[in-house]
Structure formats: structure tokens, C-alpha cells
Amino acid sequence: MTGRLHEAPSDPFRRQVLKSIALAGGGLVATIQLSACASASALASPNDAGGLTNNALLQITPNNEIHFYLPRAEMGQGVFMGLTTLIAEELEVDPGLIKVHHASVHEAFRKPGSRIQYTGGSTSLSAHFVQLRQVAANVRESIRRAAAEILNVSASNLALQNGQVLFQGKSWPYGRFATEAAKRRLPKDVALKPANDFRVIGQDRPRLDAWDKVTSQAQFGLDVDFPGLFHAALRRCPATGGTVKSAIMDKAATAPGVLKVVQIFNGIAVVADNHWQARQAAELLEIEWNQPELATVSSPELRLEMERAMAEEDGQKAHSEGDADEALEQADRVLEATYWAPYLAHATMEPMNCTARIQDGHCDVWVGSQMPDGALGMAAHHSGLSRDDVNVHATFMGGGFGRRLSSDFVAEAVAIARASGVPVQLIWSREEDIQYDRYRPVSLVRLRAGLDREGRISAWTAKRVGPDVAAHFADDNLETIAPEFLPWGLSDWACKQGYWLFEDFIINPASVHGLFGDYDIPHQDIRHASVDPKLPIGYWRSVGHSFNAFFAESFIDELAHSANQDPLAFRLAHNGHDRRMQQVLRIVADKAGWGKAETGRFQGIAAHNAFETAVAQVVELSLEDGTIRLHKVTCAVDCGTVVNPDIVRAQMESGIIVGLTAALYGEITIDNGTVVQGNFHDYEMLRMDQAPDIEVVIVPSDSAPTGVGEPGLPPLAPALGNAMFAATGKRLRELPLSRHVKFS
């Protein structure tokens, strides 16, 4: 980590997005070094307006405004508050004094340790935990040194508190010294505060974005508006991937408010004065499609093909320990079970949307994106402009859950803007959002385990059959992000290979993660066989853990019952290597009153490590006239150092509700390549009257922070299934559960 101080330039030709909001204020600007090969002088030059305005993380202006350019995207998970808290801690200011802005696209905003500017993998806090505190500490010390010089006192005699420099009963705002501080080199590697000096880290505080979100001031992608903006609706092939064969467009073209009808790479778009007019006119298009290969596939046949692969294919080895075959031979008892999880849509509350303007050789895109540099690359590709001529303006996201890592909707909006010659806003309908998603992949898993005479698991094998998410993601994004992380020739070649480069080349860890690793088992064999009808898939909150935890933790429960052991004790007997997991299990059992449910109540327990975080949950339910009623979910989490406990609780609650929705209702099926479900009547969401009470316990820890946004989700489905087994004696191995049991 290095930093430099700059005088913010007054170059009037700066066209970067930041100019209008802050940097015109001048003062002290902290950036981070772009890369190992970037020259320091380029960074230091006060005339290097482009680099400077684009890569600022933190700025203090002479009039004492503190601006923080949030390098990760806010989609509900809490980085707006969490990352700002890191800055506030070392800067010695109240978080509420800091003005937070969504960052643009720049190398400086890439996730530390990554070559891509993305928000995902439950890593925002862990990746920035040291970096942002260091930036703030360096800035704070530069203010102290400048103040010492101006006040002509020793720096060590100055106290810095809540944005003020204090000396002998007098106080001056930081901004008073910003111009002086900007003249000197930013100190590097200033010592960070020890944890027991933290003043804001670890405290419950209201989210900084809460007021804007309850008073309609938070701007989401589809709230973007400006004079001259038109609205677009797009008709695509019902089976994703098809192209236009022929079309009759007259009726649409002459409908009220319609400006233009244009064809783009995947369909035909209507551009109109307002959204409703565009939507209505698009329905008047008569289109014949060139059907993709996907159009020959329906869900029942896909299931049969996956079962065939399970029976006939050995699959590729993903992980092994010892000799599982031999151990199964020697086992006292062998259990086998096959589990199933369907495709799932993300169904963020804000449907996919993007606003695009191509003007004077420049492309501006307004979008809520988890991967804005992917969006930028996509916009460059579809506008025909260079990356340098594209700006991505970030907004709040009405949910992400992994869906907004893809930039397919950016490609469409930019292509429509280019074809129509006017700025357009494209808003997907809910039906389009559900039918053209990048789905959680469908999965069939066969588990087999051996128990020895003492009831210990001696062998564990798993084979997963289904599509691989990384291959799809590469297909979707490689040409837009590859130039940034692969040598030119290689990226070009890899783009052309697309899916097949990855298919047999590697086993994507996301396909099998969570199927092993949580328990001490001497002999293991984990395999994977790809079956993929090419329905687009993507990253869905907690990725493979979201289904693999259901498989593994349900099967562990089966083994415990087979061994005639208490499911909690059985788990504790098999994860002695994992102190955090042992602790969350014990705590959740204690809080939930494990084994002490009142008559008529039934409990299920599950625990899972995901994104370095240990989570255990107990579901309590009752059975009344054959109908299941959920009462309570108790959750214990160890995610290391906690920056804002209430956000951790909120994320556990969120994972539990999303996990419940998926476990009870979530299912996407296809009929001749077309997704059958279309809106919330047939792709149901959990609603308030079904939401159980939730209690979250956070295990105190001074370890480095680990993931929070996703790990709360995976244990829910197995804990629920295990509770239903306790209630009914029936083991449910296929999701969604509402296909097999009635819920109230």
C-alpha cells in the first residue's frame, strides 16, 4: 500500500464523473498506487487530471468536506456503512460526517488482491479491512503533520478527534490543513490502531444509507433520468440465445409515442417517449426466431440426462483423501442417497435495467452493477468505442445476489442506444427478469458414506452432475474483462474458445464446494460430471454452497440417525478440527434449546462453512393437520472481527429468508428452452405472514473479518429439511420442499 498527496487540479477539461461531486473542492486527496509498474511521478503530477480524479478513495477539502469514493457496490449487504466505518475509525471522525459516493471504474477501485473491480464472494470487508484503514490513517497523519507545521508545535502534542485537530483547548477542522498537507508526500504505513482502541468498529450504528432509502432519495438504476432520455422495451427469443429470422414491425412503429424500432444482436427493440408506450408497442411486434440449441431441451428430459450421467459417468476427480472405495468396502454400514436442487432465478426486487447514451464519440452508462469494469467493457464492445471513451456511473442496486455480476442488460441498452441514435433507458419486465436470468445451476448429487462400528464416518463420496457456472461466466464476460487480466493473444484465443475451454479443463470449485471439508473423514472421493443444456447460469447468493450444503448437511443428518446418535453430538464428534464450527454449533444449540422443544414442536440443525465464515442454525416448526408451520430460526455466526454487529445480524436474517424462499418455493423449469415461470404468482417469494422469528448470535472474535453477505443462507435448507424429518419421519431430498409438504 502506498499513497500520494495531490493538489486537486483545476483543469477545466476533466470530464470524469467525480468532477461534479467533489474534487473541484481541492484539498487533500488520497489515492492508491495503481499497480507495481505505474510510475510514481505520473501519480504525483498535479496535471495528471485523469488519473487523479479517477482514482481517489478519500478527499478532504479546505472547507472540511470529507469525501469517500466507495470502491465496492452497495446492493443491500451494507458496504456503504461498513467500509465507511473503516475510514471513520482511522480518520477519527464520525461516520456520519463522511460523504459517500459510488466510485467510477478505475484500477484503483479494484478489489484488493483482484484484477477485477467486482463486488461478490462475501469479501468486501475482508479485502478492504486493512487497506481502507491504512489509507485513512495515512491521511490522518498527514493532517497532523501539516497542522504541526502551521501551528508550529510538535505533532505529538496534537490530538485528532472527530474531524478536529485539538491543541491546548483550541480546535481546527481537518480542512484547515488540507491544502498544506497536499503539498507533501503522504506518509506510508502509519501504524493502525489496535483493536481495543476501536471507537466505531464493533458498534451498532444506523446505516448511513437508511434515511435516503426511506425518503426516496436513494437513486437506483431505473430512477436515472435526464432531458432527452427515451425508453426502450426489447423482445428476445423465448429460448435464450435465439436470433431474429424475420419480423413485421409496422404496427409497433406506428404505435403512440414510438420514435424508432431497431434490431440488435438478440432481438428487436422499441424506443418510445415513455416506458409504458415502449412496452405496449413491443407487444405488437411479430417476430420469427432462429431457434437456439436450447430450444430442444425441456426439464423432464434434462433430468433424465442428468440421471444417465450419474449412472454411467465416473466424472472428474475434484477432491480425494485416502482410499474411499476401500473404506466403503470395509465399512460396517453404507448409506447412499441422491439429492436434487433445481435451477433458481435471482429475482432481485429491482428488475435488470440500464441507461445508455452515446454522444460525441463518448458512451455514458448508468447502471447498478456488481462488476462495473465488466459493464464498461461490454459498453465499449457494443458501442464500438474504446474503453477510454466509456464512463460507467454507478447507482444503488435494488438487490444483486450475484445477478448483477453479469452485464447482459448493459449490452442490450448500449446496442439499442447505438442503433437508435438516442439515449435510452431499458427496463426489463418482471417476466423478462425471471425468464432471461443467469440461473443458479440445477444439481443432482449422489452421496455415499460408510459408518464404522462405533458410528464414525469412515468414508464419504459425492458425485455432482450439472452445469458449471465458471464456464458460463467466461462465455458472458471474457471478451469484456479479459484484456485486463490476460495477455492479448491469450485472451483473444480464450474468448473464441468460450465455454469449451473451461468445460473439461478445470473443475469449477463452485460446483463442488460445500460437498466436503466440514468434517474429519479419513477417506473421501468427490467427483463431478458436467451436463449442460446451455440455459445461462451464473452466481447465485452463496453459489455452490447454496445447494451443496443442503445435500451434505441433510445427508449428515441421515448418517446421525442411522448411527442412532443425536445430530448435534454426531456433528461435534466429526468436526473437532474446526474450533469455530464447534463453537457456533454449541451456541446455537444452547440458544435454541436444542433437544428441549415443547411438545408438538420439532427441531432441525445444520452448520456450514462458507466464505471463511462458520454458521449454524436451528429451525423449529410444528405440524398441524399435515401442514408445516415455521416458528423460529436460531442462528450463530463466527465471522471474525465484526465492524457493525447489526449489519451482520441483518445479513444473517436476509440469508435465512432468502434461503427459506429457495427451500420452500424456488424452482425454474424449461419447456423447449423457454422458462416456464414468469412472475411472483408462479415464482413465489416468502411473505411477511410466513416469516419466522429469527434470533442471531454473533460469536465474539478478534480474528480477521470473514464473509457475511452469503454464509447465512446455506444452512437454512438442510436445517429445515432436518426439522421436517424430525416432525414427519420423511426425508426430503428434493428441492423445493413445498412440492412435497404443505406450508402455512
Place this chain on the structure above:
Amino acid sequence: MISFSLNGRVVDTDVSPETPLLWVVRDVFKLKGSKFGCGAGLCGACTMHVDGDAVRTCILPVSDVAGQDVKTIEGLGSRENPHPLQRAWVEHNVPQCGYCQSGQLMSAAALLDQIPKPDVTEINEAMRGNICRCGTYGRIRKAIQSTALKGDGA
């Protein structure tokens, strides 16, 4: 020409009469707080008050509100002068992504106008039409209950 009251001001529009109120408010009158979620009255993100009732406006033709009082989240309160529910939403850290919260607040405000001290069943019944994908239901319930307890919901 269709005329109605929008947050206390009389407005009129010449859009085609079947245009849903949501799109008139968003695209014509440029109030962006009410959100589009489903277009089918299934999720509640577009909820506004029409003559005091919580209504799904993504399926409500604008002609239906001619001469009526329409209130949106912009008319419910502001940071400087918040509705008690908005304050409670912040105190309970309700919003995550925040997208559905305009609709949640409008449904909750209509509930407290009609039933100042609702029980849990009444809250669930009034709010079950509003989907929250982030799972803030428990906090919404608490925020409504705490506002009702203070008796300042209306």
C-alpha cells in the same frame, strides 16, 4: 385530460387513460420513489395511497384516479419532516437494498391510518402483499409495532 391530486397538488396529464398510474408518476411527473417490481400487483413495490387506501399502481389505470387524492412516498415525509414510520425504519435499521421500502412504508402508513394499534396478525395481513427480497420482514414488523405503541402512526 385526466386531473388528480398528487401529494396535495392538482396535476393533469394527457397520457392515454389506460397508462398505469405508476408510469405516469415516474415518467411524466418524475417522482421516482415509487418502484416498478412486477407489473402485476404481486409485489407491492409501486404502492401509493389513493384516497387514503394502499393501492398497487402498476396495474391501476391513471383514468381511475381522476379527481382523487394520490400520495406517494415523496408525500409521506422527508428527512427534515419524517413520518413516524420513516423514523422507526431508520431506528430499526430496516432497509437493506432499500428498493421495496417505499412500497412497504406506504402499506404500513395506510395500515396505521386505519388500525392505529394493529396486532401481529393484522400487520402480517396488511403487509403480505409487499415482497422484500432482502428479508427485512422481521424488522418491518418491529418498526410498525414500535410506532403503533408510541401512538404516533397517523
